[in-house]
Amino acid sequence: MKILQLDGTLNACQIEQLGAANADLFQEEMQAAMSPELKAIEVDFSDTSFLDSHGLGALLMVHKTACNRHGEVPLRLLNPQPSVQQILELTRMHRIFEIVKRPVVHETT
Amino acid sequence: MPLVLVPMLGKNLVDYWMEHLAARGFSEATILAADRPEKVRQHVGAGERWGVKTEVLPVTHEINETDARALVANGTGAQCVVLMEYLPQLPAQKLFDSYNSWFSALSGLMQEMNSDTRIGVHEIKPGIWTSLHDAISPEARLVAPCWIGRDVTIEEGAVVGPFAIIEDGVCVEKEAEVAHSVVLSDTLVGEFTEISNSVAWGDMLTHIPDGISARVPDEFLLSPLNEEPLRTPRTTFIGRVAAAALLVAIAPFAILAMIRSMLNGRAYLRVKTAVKPCLSHSDKAGATMTYCEVPSRYGWIRRWPQLWEAVCGRFALVGNRPLSPEDAAELKHDYEKLWLSVPTGVISLADAAVGVERFDEKARAHACFYAIRADEQMDASILYAVVIGRPLNAIRSTVKDVMPVPVRYAELDGQS
Structure with a gap:
C-alpha cells in the first residue's frame, strides 16, 4: 500500500485487498496523511481484488474524518475491478463515493 | 425497480x-x-x-x-x-415531473404506436393494441385507445379503456373496469374492481392527479401475481435448534444475572422497542416490535431472551441487530437503510468482526455488507466466530498472560 499527497489530493494505491487484515492500518495511515490543504481523496482500486465489510468501514471512516476536518471532501475510487464494483454498487456505496474510471498516474519516486 | x-x-x-x-x-x-x-x-x-x-x-x-x-x-x-427524462419519440413531454406528466407521455406514446415497428403487437381495432399470448374474453369490452401487453388475461364483463394501459402479465377479472389508468406488470385486478385515474402495481394504487399512494390490503381487489419476498427470512430449523442449545447453555448465567438484578431492586428484564425490518412488500416501513434484555454487561447474557425469540422464529439467530426507532431514524443513506432489509438477529456480522455491539460507521458497513452477502455459509462462519472463535482467542490470550515466559536453552547455556 502506498499513500502520497499531490496538490491537495490524497492518493492511495497498490492496495491488493482491503479487508480485516489491513483495513485498520489503511484507515490509520490515511487519517495520519491528511494535510490541512486536503481537497480530495483518491483510492486507486485497480489492483484491489478483495473488499469486505472491514474495508467498507475503513473507507467510511476515512471519508468521515476528512469531512469533519476539512469540510466536504470527495472520496473517489478509481478503476475498481468488476467484483469490487459489484460490492460497492450492491451496498449503495456508489451514492457516497465517486466511482471513476480513468488512467492513474503514479509518482515514480 | x-x-x-x-x-x-x-x-x-x-x-x-x-x-x-x-x-x-x-x-x-x-x-x-x-x-x-x-x-x-x-x-x-x-x-x-x-x-x-x-x-x-x-x-x-x-x-x-x-x-x-x-x-x-x-x-x-x-x-x-x-x-x-423524456421518451425519444416525445421530446417535449417530460416523464418524471409528476404522475400526470408520466401518464400524458404514455398516452401520447400509445397514440403514436405503429404495429410495423413492434413485433407481436396488433391493432385489432383502431386504437386498440394487443400483444402475444393474450387471453381476452369475447365478452370483455375494449374501448379505444387502450394498450394490452403480453400474457394478459381479461375476463368476461371486464371493461378496459379508454386510455387504459395494461402491461405484461396482468389479469383483469370479471366485471372489473380500468379507465384512464395504468396497470403495471403482474398485477391482479380482482372481480368488480374499478380503477380510474390511477396507477396500479401489485397492491399499490396511486392516484394520478395528486400522486397520493395507498396500499390495498384486500388481495381479492388488487394484488401482485408474482410477488417475490424482498428477503427470505432465514429462520431455519438448524438455526432454531442452535438457538435452543445456546438458550439452555446460557440459562444458568442469565438466571443468576436476573436474580442479582432483582436483589438490587431493579427489573430482571428490560423491555426494548425495535424497528421491524422490511422483509416483504407487505411489511410496513417503521413498524415496531418489542424484545427483552437481561440487565448484564455481558452480551450473551444480555441477549439471552432473544434466543427464545430465535427459537420461536421472530428473530433469526444470525442477522442484523435490532435498532431502536431513534437509531433507525439516523439511517439516512441508502447503504445504511440496508440494515433493515434482513431479519433481526441475535448475533451479527459486527459481533464476529469487532465483538462489541455498536452503531457507528463500521457497524453500518458490516450491516450493509451482511445485507447483500448473507447466506448459510456466512451465517455459519459468523456463528463459529462468535460462539467458538472469539471465546477460544480470549482463553488463549488469558493463558498466554498467566503462563510464565519460556526460557530458551541457548540463554541458559550462555549464563552457565
Whole structure:
C-alpha cells in the first residue's frame, strides 16, 4: 500500500485487498496523511481484488474524518475491478463515493 | 425497480433510448445511473441486443446535462449527452415531473404506436393494441385507445379503456373496469374492481392527479401475481435448534444475572422497542416490535431472551441487530437503510468482526455488507466466530498472560 499527497489530493494505491487484515492500518495511515490543504481523496482500486465489510468501514471512516476536518471532501475510487464494483454498487456505496474510471498516474519516486 | 426500467407499453425507457441510438447509428453508449446501476447493467448487458457497445457507470446522484458531459465526454469525443427524462419519440413531454406528466407521455406514446415497428403487437381495432399470448374474453369490452401487453388475461364483463394501459402479465377479472389508468406488470385486478385515474402495481394504487399512494390490503381487489419476498427470512430449523442449545447453555448465567438484578431492586428484564425490518412488500416501513434484555454487561447474557425469540422464529439467530426507532431514524443513506432489509438477529456480522455491539460507521458497513452477502455459509462462519472463535482467542490470550515466559536453552547455556 502506498499513500502520497499531490496538490491537495490524497492518493492511495497498490492496495491488493482491503479487508480485516489491513483495513485498520489503511484507515490509520490515511487519517495520519491528511494535510490541512486536503481537497480530495483518491483510492486507486485497480489492483484491489478483495473488499469486505472491514474495508467498507475503513473507507467510511476515512471519508468521515476528512469531512469533519476539512469540510466536504470527495472520496473517489478509481478503476475498481468488476467484483469490487459489484460490492460497492450492491451496498449503495456508489451514492457516497465517486466511482471513476480513468488512467492513474503514479509518482515514480 | 429503478425508474428507467419501469415498463412503458411493453418496453422501458432504456429500451426506447437504446433503440433510438441504434437507429441513429451510434456505436457506443455510456449510461450514468445513480439508482441501482447493477440492475440497469443487468438489463442492458453490453448492449449486444441493439448493437451498441454499452457501459453502465454508477454516479452518486442524479446529475444534470453539464455534469454528465463533464463526467463522460471529458475530451473523449462523446457526440451526444441526453438526460433520459423524456421518451425519444416525445421530446417535449417530460416523464418524471409528476404522475400526470408520466401518464400524458404514455398516452401520447400509445397514440403514436405503429404495429410495423413492434413485433407481436396488433391493432385489432383502431386504437386498440394487443400483444402475444393474450387471453381476452369475447365478452370483455375494449374501448379505444387502450394498450394490452403480453400474457394478459381479461375476463368476461371486464371493461378496459379508454386510455387504459395494461402491461405484461396482468389479469383483469370479471366485471372489473380500468379507465384512464395504468396497470403495471403482474398485477391482479380482482372481480368488480374499478380503477380510474390511477396507477396500479401489485397492491399499490396511486392516484394520478395528486400522486397520493395507498396500499390495498384486500388481495381479492388488487394484488401482485408474482410477488417475490424482498428477503427470505432465514429462520431455519438448524438455526432454531442452535438457538435452543445456546438458550439452555446460557440459562444458568442469565438466571443468576436476573436474580442479582432483582436483589438490587431493579427489573430482571428490560423491555426494548425495535424497528421491524422490511422483509416483504407487505411489511410496513417503521413498524415496531418489542424484545427483552437481561440487565448484564455481558452480551450473551444480555441477549439471552432473544434466543427464545430465535427459537420461536421472530428473530433469526444470525442477522442484523435490532435498532431502536431513534437509531433507525439516523439511517439516512441508502447503504445504511440496508440494515433493515434482513431479519433481526441475535448475533451479527459486527459481533464476529469487532465483538462489541455498536452503531457507528463500521457497524453500518458490516450491516450493509451482511445485507447483500448473507447466506448459510456466512451465517455459519459468523456463528463459529462468535460462539467458538472469539471465546477460544480470549482463553488463549488469558493463558498466554498467566503462563510464565519460556526460557530458551541457548540463554541458559550462555549464563552457565
